[in-house]
Amino acid sequence: MKIVFITTGGTIDKIYFDAKSGYEVGDPQVIDILSEANVIFEYDVHNLFRKDSLDLTDDDRLAIREEVKNEDCDRIIVTHGTDTMVETARALLGCAGKTIVLTGSLAPARFKISDAGLNLGMAIAAVQTLPNGVYITMNGTVFEASNVRKNREANRFERL
Amino acid sequence: MKIVFITTGGTIDKIYFDAKSGYEVGDPQVIDILSEANVIFEYDVHNLFRKDSLDLTDDDRLAIREEVKNEDCDRIIVTHGTDTMVETARALLGCAGKTIVLTGSLAPARFKISDAGLNLGMAIAAVQTLPNGVYITMNGTVFEASNVRKNREANRFERL
Amino acid sequence: MKIVFITTGGTIDKIYFDAKSGYEVGDPQVIDILSEANVIFEYDVHNLFRKDSLDLTDDDRLAIREEVKNEDCDRIIVTHGTDTMVETARALLGCAGKTIVLTGSLAPARFKISDAGLNLGMAIAAVQTLPNGVYITMNGTVFEASNVRKNREANRFERL
Amino acid sequence: MKIVFITTGGTIDKIYFDAKSGYEVGDPQVIDILSEANVIFEYDVHNLFRKDSLDLTDDDRLAIREEVKNEDCDRIIVTHGTDTMVETARALLGCAGKTIVLTGSLAPARFKISDAGLNLGMAIAAVQTLPNGVYITMNGTVFEASNVRKNREANRFERL
Numbered sequence: 183m184k185i186v187f188i189t190t191g192g193t194i195d196k197i198y199f200d201a202k203s204g205y206e207v208g209d210p211q212v213i214d215i216l217s218e219a220n221v222i223f224e225y226d227v228h229n230l231f232r233k234d235s236l237d238l239t240d241d242d243r244l245a246i247r248e249e250v251k252n253e254d255c256d257r258i259i260v261t262h263g264t265d266t267m268v269e270t271a272r273a274l275l276g277c278a279g280k281t282i283v284l285t286g287s288l289a290p291a292r293f294k295i296s297d298a299g300l301n302l303g304m305a306i307a308a309v310q311t312l313p314n315g316v317y318i319t320m321n322g323t324v325f326e327a328s329n330v331r332k333n334r335e336a337n338r339f340e341r342l
Numbered sequence: 343m344k345i346v347f348i349t350t351g352g353t354i355d356k357i358y359f360d361a362k363s364g365y366e367v368g369d370p371q372v373i374d375i376l377s378e379a380n381v382i383f384e385y386d387v388h389n390l391f392r393k394d395s396l397d398l399t400d401d402d403r404l405a406i407r408e409e410v411k412n413e414d415c416d417r418i419i420v421t422h423g424t425d426t427m428v429e430t431a432r433a434l435l436g437c438a439g440k441t442i443v444l445t446g447s448l449a450p451a452r453f454k455i456s457d458a459g460l461n462l463g464m465a466i467a468a469v470q471t472l473p474n475g476v477y478i479t480m481n482g483t484v485f486e487a488s489n490v491r492k493n494r495e496a497n498r499f500e501r502l
Numbered sequence: 503m504k505i506v507f508i509t510t511g512g513t514i515d516k517i518y519f520d521a522k523s524g525y526e527v528g529d530p531q532v533i534d535i536l537s538e539a540n541v542i543f544e545y546d547v548h549n550l551f552r553k554d555s556l557d558l559t560d561d562d563r564l565a566i567r568e569e570v571k572n573e574d575c576d577r578i579i580v581t582h583g584t585d586t587m588v589e590t591a592r593a594l595l596g597c598a599g600k601t602i603v604l605t606g607s608l609a610p611a612r613f614k615i616s617d618a619g620l621n622l623g624m625a626i627a628a629v630q631t632l633p634n635g636v637y638i639t640m641n642g643t644v645f646e647a648s649n650v651r652k653n654r655e656a657n658r659f660e661r662l
Numbered sequence: 663m664k665i666v667f668i669t670t671g672g673t674i675d676k677i678y679f680d681a682k683s684g685y686e687v688g689d690p691q692v693i694d695i696l697s698e699a700n701v702i703f704e705y706d707v708h709n710l711f712r713k714d715s716l717d718l719t720d721d722d723r724l725a726i727r728e729e730v731k732n733e734d735c736d737r738i739i740v741t742h743g744t745d746t747m748v749e750t751a752r753a754l755l756g757c758a759g760k761t762i763v764l765t766g767s768l769a770p771a772r773f774k775i776s777d778a779g780l781n782l783g784m785a786i787a788a789v790q791t792l793p794n795g796v797y798i799t800m801n802g803t804v805f806e807a808s809n810v811r812k813n814r815e816a817n818r819f820e821r822l
Contacts, residue, residue, distance in 0.1 A: 183483075193520050200513050200584060200608040200657055205525055219457040220448060220498055221482025264520060288380060288520040294454070294614050294774045297379040303463025306482050311471045322381025322466050323343075337520055338380055353680050360673050360744060360768040360817055365685055424680060448680040454614045454774050497680055503803075539777040540768060540818055541802025608700060614774070617699040623783025626802050631791045642701025642786050643663075658700055 184224040191233040192263025194287040207232040211291035235263025271327035344384040351393040352423025354447040367392040371451035395423025431487035504544040511553040512583025514607040527552040531611035555583025591647035664704040671713040672743025674767040687712040691771035715743025751807035
């Protein structure tokens with residue numbers, strides 16, 4: 183089994199820069215997390231963007247879609263900021279022959295306490311057990327791309 | 343959706359006692375991990391044992407099987423030590439009408455670097471996507487109970 | 503021995519809010535860190551401000567000075583943002599009869615990797631070993647308030 | 663300013679080996695902790711032993727004393743297991759011309775929650791502020807080697 187990871191930035195990869203009193207998107211954390219979990223499957227990581235998902239444009243979403251379509255591997259996980267994860271998931275609908283799972287985190291992976299590991303674990307299980315289609319794994323739940331929204335007030339994902 | 347977690351001990355729950363210069367099984371970590379990941383599903387946690395899995399007896403496995411069978415919920419995750427996780431998984435075969443996933447970790451959940459969150463995330467996705475049966479989620483892989491072993495030399499799970 | 507901690511905010515206490523895609527100053531971390539280190543001395547914690555130190559005004563510095571002067575305890579640690587820590591240290595010069603140590607961190611205490619614990623440990627040792635005066639403990643070094651600056655380009659403290 | 667660190671093992675360096683269901687002393691953690699804290703002083707690290715301190719012999723203590731005496735640097739920090747830290751501290755009394763601080767931790771440095779960073783920070787401040795002599799920094803307190811014991815029941819250090 184092989185899985186391809188496409189990273190686009192988002193909270194999961196955020197680092198803190200004291201010199202600027204703020205955060206920026208840093209190196210993709212997925213590589214460290216996979217290494218720390220001693221995964222035995224084959225994988226590639228493509229670093230496409232390092233953006234807060236509010237800054238992703240329609241052209242960026244088209245680029246993600248092209249990357250997914252051109253990928254030989256049929257199991258693809260996209261790490262992504264949470265604010266527009268649902269929009270990108272829908273922009274990936276209709277990519278035939280592939281199981282695509284988007285995930286990310288509400289707290290940076292670099293925090294002692296973060297949902298990054300659990301969310302990524304969910305994506306890894308979902309991508310190897312689900313039929314072709316587009317899914318989101320957040321808040322302990324496997325959502326279908328067509329039936330999910332981010333509730334910003336409650337800061338969580340939920341079904342429509 | 344509801345998930346029942348049955349905890350039996352193992353490395354995932356290990357704590358370090360300096361006074362004894364050693365590790366012992368502590369409080370189940372699954373509650374903290376679920377809370378930190380802001381999961382939105384309903385769940386119960388039953389703490390059945392606090393044992394290194396090498397110390398689990400046949401009677402203990404029967405007790406786990408009884409607990410699983412008597413449970414109304416049809417999605418059950420068992421956290422377990424890794425050394426005899428495969429044996430317990432097989433002792434749960436044939437519990438009709440339930441999807442059962444066993445998981446644990448190779449490094450204690452209390453470590454900065456641990457596979458606990460990712461493994462538990464995999465179990466949570468697997469238990470909601472897979473048909474009835476018994477599974478193990480370790481090393482980034484969803485295994486069927488009948489087709490997995492722990493390779494102790496390499497310290498990882500693999501297919502037979 | 504008793505130590506009084508005055509918290510004013512800064513990176514050490516920063517938390518990440520996904521809903522706002524940014525960091526804000528959260529609860530003082532000093533209480534958790536002291537608890538986790540099983541300290542045996544008596545202490546009080548006064549939470550004075552929750553500010554990025556660039557937002558501290560002259561009136562705020564006067565309020566910190568008043569708090570320090572009115573304090574019965576002669577060993578005082580001030581946790582503070584790094585950008586204007588030197589300015590506040592100098593504003594505390596001349597508080598007779600007290601050993602005052604300012605510290606903070608370049609990475610939030612909530613990160614897996616942070617200088618918060620080490621810096622706070624330095625402050626705790628310095629406040630119980632040094633004569634009356636005002637000091638800063640950052641970057642592994644005990645600085646006198648009159649002989650330190652923050653080098654923003656290098657993101658570290660150094661002697662003048 | 664230069665500090666020499668001599669590592670001898672102990673809980674601070676303990677790692678967990680799932681394959682053996684137990685812990686062993688791993689690589690010295692002091693190098694990682696110093697790097698993560700961006701310390702600006704010059705330092706060397708000498709890795710002398712990797713032992714649980716209950717396994718240190720009289721010959722081992724003599725070897726530590728020789729290492730300390732032969733060291734050109736006059737500021738020396740010894741990381742050490744907690745159970746016999748007091749014995750080693752006393753075996754170092756009388757090394758003229760040097761400030762020697764012993765420290766370690768009650769929870770492994772690899773844990774999310776550990777006293778290792780704070781204790782090491784205390785040692786770093788103490789070794790640069792105290793007169794020649796032998797000290798222990800544990801539980802938020804700077805102890806003199808002649809006036810400290812480990813209370814094993816309470817799992818903390820205290821004055822005699």
